[in-house]
Structures are given as C-alpha cells and as structure tokens.
Amino acid sequence: MKILKFGGTSVANPDNIRKVKSIVEKNNSEQIAVVVSAFGGITDLLLDTSRLASNQDPAYKESLKQIEDRHISAIRELIPVRAQSTVLSKVKSDLNTLETLLEGSFLIGELTPKLSDKIVSYGELLSSYIISEFFRSEGLDAVFKDSRELIITDNNYGKANVDFDKTNANCNAFFSANAHKITVLPGFVASSKSGNSTTLGRGGSDYTAAIIAAAQQVSLLEIWTDVSGMYTANPKLVKQAKCVAHISYEEAMELSHFGAKVLYPPTIQPVLGKEIPIAIKNTFEPENPGTLIAKNNNGNGKTVRGISHVGNISLLSLEGPGMIGIPGISKRFFETLSLKNISIVLITQASSEHSICVGIADEDVDMAAEAVNDTFAYEISSKKIKPVIVEKDLTIVALVGDNMKSHQGLSGKMFSTLGKNNVNIRAIAQGASERNISAVIKKDDVKKALNSLHETFFEENIKQLNLFVMGVGNVGSKFLQQIRQQKKYLKEELKLNIRVIGISNSRKMVFDENGIALKDWESLLANGEKADKQLFFDRVKSLNLRNSVFVDNTANLEVAQSYPDYLRNSISVVTCNKIACSSDYAYYKELKELSKKYNAPFLFETNVGAGLPIIDTLKHLIASGDKVKKIQAVLSGSLNFVFNTFNDSVTFHDVVKQAQEQGYTEPDPTIDLSGVDVMRKILILARESGHQLDIDSIENESFLPKESLETSSNEAFFESLKKYENDFQAMYKEAANADCKLKYVAQFEDGKAKVGLQRIPKGHDFYNLEGSDNIVLFFTERYPNQPMIIKGAGAGADVTASGIFADIIRIRNF
Ligand code: ADP
Numbered sequence: 001m002k003i004l005k006f007g008g009t010s011v012a013n014p015d016n017i018r019k020v021k022s023i024v025e026k027n028n029s030e031q032i033a034v035v036v037s038a039f040g041g042i043t044d045l046l047l048d049t050s051r052l053a054s055n056q057d058p059a060y061k062e063s064l065k066q067i068e069d070r071h072i073s074a075i076r077e078l079i080p081v082r083a084q085s086t087v088l089s090k091v092k093s094d095l096n097t098l099e100t101l102l103e104g105s106f107l108i109g110e111l112t113p114k115l116s117d118k119i120v121s122y123g124e125l126l127s128s129y130i131i132s133e134f135f136r137s138e139g140l141d142a143v144f145k146d147s148r149e150l151i152i153t154d155n156n157y158g159k160a161n162v163d164f165d166k167t168n169a170n171c172n173a174f175f176s177a178n179a180h181k182i183t184v185l186p187g188f189v190a191s192s193k194s195g196n197s198t199t200l201g202r203g204g205s206d207y208t209a210a211i212i213a214a215a216q217q218v219s220l221l222e223i224w225t226d227v228s229g230m231y232t233a234n235p236k237l238v239k240q241a242k243c244v245a246h247i248s249y250e251e252a253m254e255l256s257h258f259g260a261k262v263l264y265p266p267t268i269q270p271v272l273g274k275e276i277p278i279a280i281k282n283t284f285e286p287e288n289p290g291t292l293i294a295k296n297n298n299g300n301g302k303t304v305r306g307i308s309h310v311g312n313i314s315l316l317s318l319e320g321p322g323m324i325g326i327p328g329i330s331k332r333f334f335e336t337l338s339l340k341n342i343s344i345v346l347i348t349q350a351s352s353e354h355s356i357c358v359g360i361a362d363e364d365v366d367m368a369a370e371a372v373n374d375t376f377a378y379e380i381s382s383k384k385i386k387p388v389i390v391e392k393d394l395t396i397v398a399l400v401g402d403n404m405k406s407h408q409g410l411s412g413k414m415f416s417t418l419g420k421n422n423v424n425i426r427a428i429a430q431g432a433s434e435r436n437i438s439a440v441i442k443k444d445d446v447k448k449a450l451n452s453l454h455e456t457f458f459e460e461n462i463k464q465l466n467l468f469v470m471g472v473g474n475v476g477s478k479f480l481q482q483i484r485q486q487k488k489y490l491k492e493e494l495k496l497n498i499r500v501i502g503i504s505n506s507r508k509m510v511f512d513e514n515g516i517a518l519k520d521w522e523s524l525l526a527n528g529e530k531a532d533k534q535l536f537f538d539r540v541k542s543l544n545l546r547n548s549v550f551v552d553n554t555a556n557l558e559v560a561q562s563y564p565d566y567l568r569n570s571i572s573v574v575t576c577n578k579i580a581c582s583s584d585y586a587y588y589k590e591l592k593e594l595s596k597k598y599n600a601p602f603l604f605e606t607n608v609g610a611g612l613p614i615i616d617t618l619k620h621l622i623a624s625g626d627k628v629k630k631i632q633a634v635l636s637g638s639l640n641f642v643f644n645t646f647n648d649s650v651t652f653h654d655v656v657k658q659a660q661e662q663g664y665t666e667p668d669p670t671i672d673l674s675g676v677d678v679m680r681k682i683l684i685l686a687r688e689s690g691h692q693l694d695i696d697s698i699e700n701e702s703f704l705p706k707e708s709l710e711t712s713s714n715e716a717f718f719e720s721l722k723k724y725e726n727d728f729q730a731m732y733k734e735a736a737n738a739d740c741k742l743k744y745v746a747q748f749e750d751g752k753a754k755v756g757l758q759r760i761p762k763g764h765d766f767y768n769l770e771g772s773d774n775i776v777l778f779f780t781e782r783y784p785n786q787p788m789i790i791k792g793a794g795a796g797a798d799v800t801a802s803g804i805f806a807d808i809i810r811i812r813n814f
C-alpha cells in the first residue's frame, strides 16, 4: 500500500484536481490512500470567517458565500451533470451546518477552540468528499473515508495529540476490510475520544498521511505539493535554491522544525521508527524526482544541507545578579512557560548563568512575559532579577545538516557572512545534536540573510554583487557598457554575477530589484523618477540586498560626503571621485575606519592613474612589509597630453580644448591645469603610504598666470589662455632649446610633497612618456635604487571605467 498526500495548491481548483487524478491513476498496481488538504486558501478563509462571526461582524456572510461558491463551482466543473445532484445535496447540507455554526458564533459573539476546530474541519471534509466523487465519476475504484473515524486525539483543540493505539487499531480494522483500490481521506481532521472534531495543527494534512502510513506500514509516503522537493532554502525567497535529492529523517525534521513549511514538522515522527521513506514531489511537475527522505540519507559527507527560517519570533530574556548559582531558576522559568502551553523554539543560556533567553512565537510573548514576571515577582521586587525583557519582530535562521558536527568553522563562516552583510545577530543557539546552528535576527534582514548564507554554503563559487551606480557621464556610461559586455564572461569564468540595481544621474534615477536590463538603461533612466541623493541612499538601504556596492562615477562633493552612510550599512563604496580621499585627513581616516568596522570595502584605485594598478600595488608593497621612501610621478594624463601635444605650431588654447573634448580633463579643466588634480593624487599616494598629509601642505608652483587660475567659468578660462599664448610659447621654446620636454611632476619624499612643471632631459624615465600616459616610480626599502615603475594610459573614460570595474572584481575576494 502507498499513501499519496496532496496539499492545498495541488487541489486549489478543478484544473489542478484533474492533475491529481492523473497522478493517482498512474499508481494502478497497488491499493492507495489519498489524503487531501482543503482547497488552497479555504482554511484561511474559514478562520477569517469565524473570526468575523465571533466579532459579530455581518461581513462573515460574504466570506462564507465565497467558501460556498468555491465548492459548488468545483462540483459543477468536475462532476458530470447526471451525478451532480447527490453530490450537491450532500455538500449543500454540510454548508448549511457550517452556516448554522457560524450563525451561533455570531449571535453569542464567541469562538471557542472547540467550535473553531469544528468549523475549520469543513475545509478538508468538503474537499475530500468532492474529490472522491470526482474520481468515482471518472471510473476509478474510489471510496471516501472520514479520517475522524480513524484518527483519535485528545481534546487539545487546534493542535490535538494523537492516541496512536486507538488510531492504529482503527486504521487496521478499516483498511483490512476495505476492498476499494483508492481511499480518499481528509487531512488535518481527527476526533476526540468524546467524538468532537479536532485538528492536528496548521499544515497538519502531512501528519494525517504519515499517521496512516505508519499504521499500515506502507512502502512509501508521497507528499505532493507545489515545489519539486525539499530545497536548500525556501525557493520562494532564495531564487538560487536547489532541490536536495536525498536527505535524512533527522535533517528533514530539523529543517521543517526551523520553518521549511514544505513538510509539517511532526510528520516524520510516525514514519521514522518504521523506516518508511517519504518522497516529496511536485503535482505540477510529476516527472521531477523531487526529494527522498529516508534513513541515513545524509548526503555523503556534505555539511550544510539546508537553510531555513522561522518568522514571527520574539526573544524573552530573564537576567539579574540573583540568578547566579541559584538552583531551580531555570526550572521555574520553563515550568511557567510550559503551564501556559507555550512552545519554545530556541534556548540560549550564558555560561555565567546570569541570563536565560528563549525564542517563542510573537503571539505568545505578551502572555509569557506576564506569567514569568508573576512567577519571579518576589525576586523582581527585591531586585535580584530584572523584569523580563521582550524583543519582538525577529526571525530565526538555521543551518541544518547531519555532518555539521564533524566540521569546524561553520559557525564562524555563518556569522562572518551575516556580519559582512550587516545582519545583526541577537542570539545564537546550537542544537545539542550539532545538527543545526541558529541565529536570531531582525525580521527585515531575512531575505538578505538567507540569500547571503545560501551563497556562502551552496554557491561557493558564485558571488552576486548588487551595484548602485551614481553618475553616468563619460566614465559611468562606459562602465555600464563594459559590465554589459563582460557579464557572461564574469559569471562563467570568475563566478561573479554582477547586477545593476540602481542608476542615477543628476536628473533621474531608476531601480529594479531584479537587475536593470543594461541594454535599455538609457531609456529606463530617462523615464525614471526624479533624482535625489538622499532618496537614492534610502532606497539602497531599504532594498537591503547582500553584497551591495555603491559606485560613484561623479566628481561631486555632496556625493563624496555620503560615503559614511553607505559604509555604515555595510555597503561597499567604489569611486573614481577623488574628493573624499583628498579632502581632510580626518575624513579620509574616518572612511577607512568605517570600511574596516563594517566590513565594507572602500576602493578608489581610479583616483590615481585611472585604470593603472597603482594604489593596489602600493597596498601590496606595504602589506608585505615594505616602506615607501620616495615617490616620483607624472600623474596627470591631461597635463601630459597637453605638454606632449603642445609645440610651436599649435596654440596652447587649442591643445587644452582638445584635451577637454577628448575627455582627458576633469569637467572643469582648471582642476587639471592648476595642478590641483595632481596635488590630490600625490596626496592620496602619500596617505596610502601611511603618511598623515593635508593638501595645503603640498607645494605647488603653478605655470598658469594668476588671471587664468582665478577665472570663474570655462569660457573665461579659455579666453585667458588665448591672451597668454606668448608666455606659453616661451615656456616651450626654453625647454626645447635645452633638449628637454616639459612634464608636470609630483614628488613625495621625507614626508613632504610638491608638484610643478619641470624640464625633463633626455634619458630620464619621464622623457618618453607619451600621449596621456602616467608613470609612477616607487622608491622603497626593497627598491632603493631601481624603483618599481608603473606606466601606462592614465586618463580617458575607457581606462577609468575599467579601473572601476577592477575594483568591483576586487570586492569578490573580501
Ligand atoms: P502544501 O499546501 O502542498 O502542503 P505548503 O505551502 O504547506 O504546501 O508547503 C510548500 C511550500 O513550502 C513551498 O511552496 C515553499 O514556499 C515552502 N518552503 C519553505 N521552505 C522550503 C524548502 N526548504 N523547500 C521547499 N519548499 C519550502
């Protein structure tokens, strides 16, 4: 014999019920019992309706009407007209009884647990009867059997406890006399010894099926549901979750206890002793093998088998100096909760015995707090113990696996994953079996926690980065283009899944939690909402996605001032904007510290030399114990372009104009021409070498006339260049006559930095620097005479974008 249980979604409507029939039909060789849930959503509707009735709200009638319509229309669709009248009259009679019960509740304004069970049992009673009649009308050898005649419980309404002796005897008596091939039974419902309807707890139809399976010692229990098995995490919350093909009873029990709703937790218990395997299958994909739960099915040494979560949890803590070493406190604490019938989901006790903390359902916590405060009233009044502390709106996330006990470092990995993603952990518990590690976190962090833990434990190689990009000018748009081009390669080769979730320019912003389609970003942004930097940050924060990265492609001061907000929320910052790192030393330091404290990388490789790996190299030198003694560099791609292009056959004005047009200068070219840009760069290099330096201590002898430096618009600046053309020509000639080239050089030595135009003679490392190239010479303890040299294209949107890209890829390794 075999048991097949079909859940609410599987029987939610006539189309689905037809699918159920074709699954049942294929099992034609054996006798089978088919246990069904109420039509999807009906149990909730029955509970809502009875709540309305008992609150004396006449709206219960409309709600009841919906329940009636769902059942009547199912009959009309499923049962042929000639057979409809008997079925309709039985169902209508049941619906009339239901109406009478609700009317009673409405009139007296009360709903006892006993009455609630009676009312809610109609969900399964009606669905199973209709389905059995449908099977019969299709020519199957089916019979209906009311589970209340088989399963006997105590009268703990809402979640009754089964009397297995009586139940097993009833099942044996019934099935041994039953000659029909298919027996259809309602799940969830049972009856007390005195004959009242009881229920087995929400989700309890799985349990009904397991009880019958154990009583009949069947070969297999099949749970047919709306997903293809037990997944590594709830597939509705974690898209990357995968089906676990084989799992042990204990692991399945642990996962379901910690919220894997696909199986009602008590279900395993009756079948475990008899070693009856459970198959979890998908009604909508019957060919999919699903999951097999069986003895010793513990995954060939795999450690973590699944991640689950239980929501609506509160923490209740009792603490105080009077608890230390006093026997009996825990006993009284737990006894109090047990007397109130409150089930405890998680327990932690500090080894100091100074506090006990338990996780219980939100709905129980007020009652629990009151009861515990009563129990310890004396100790509280004498200040030996503090009144209980309650924290609501929490969730437990749990890693589950039989083989976790033989592995070290799993909890470290779990907590560092949560920590890196700024998920605050309120309490931790490890099951004595070491089959689970649980953490209590805020409800709002659940999705992020599940997804990041899933990434750590099940997608070891794939890391998802969620980017929020501000600024889509020259550099920003190239950056988006590069991401789009490289997406596939990164995923396949680097196991990096990059998604752009938000984009903003100064006018508009756009978000898509599932990733913006990069081929259309321009039109999506154009049709986006009005840009607002604060709102942008608020959005990034509230989306609360794991591995979030804020990418600043602007040259904007305000944006640079917003980095602490991001870092404090463990959102990494990647920026080509030099303002933050070259402003006050205190601010630079603060950003570095925030990055460390919140585990959020703060990367700005493109601040010096665009895409050249200058800062990264410097970091590696220092990390490996080297010390920087001197830095000499040509760091302005713009100035290098200008002085390489300028000669006596072109005007200085035209060359600068060309540099600006080709994207080699900052939007405001005076920042480059005045040397400020180079000052910022050498400042950043000095700081990264470990020196505390500020911009005003850098010597800068400008080659530009004072008038040009003081212009207030780009137009005025270019006009002034025309005016001083002769001076520029003279500067050129002087250098050319001495067989030298003009280079704008930055230098850092003995804690001091300076920048300025120099005449570089033939043979010098700087002499042959072409176009907009940059060059840096690091003289260090390890490279005292022959410096470490980094040279290459140091300006331009393309190389800068690729430098930002490189920083994004660096984040992968954090
Ligand atoms: P049924 O009505 O068939 O009993 P349930 O809604 O009770 O179905 O259980 C199936 C649901 O369990 C799935 O739709 C899924 O959202 C949820 N679920 C939670 N955790 C898991 C998990 N680890 N694997 C599979 N499903 C899960």
Ligand code: ASP
Pocket (backbone or CB within 6 Å): 007, 008, 037, 038, 043, 044, 123, 187, 188, 201, 202, 203, 204, 205, 206
């Ligand atoms: N119908 C009941 C519920 O929704 C039992 C079940 O479907 O398992 O809780």
Ligand code: MG
Pocket (backbone or CB within 6 Å): 007, 203, 206, 261, 262, 263, 264
């Ligand atoms: Mg269920």
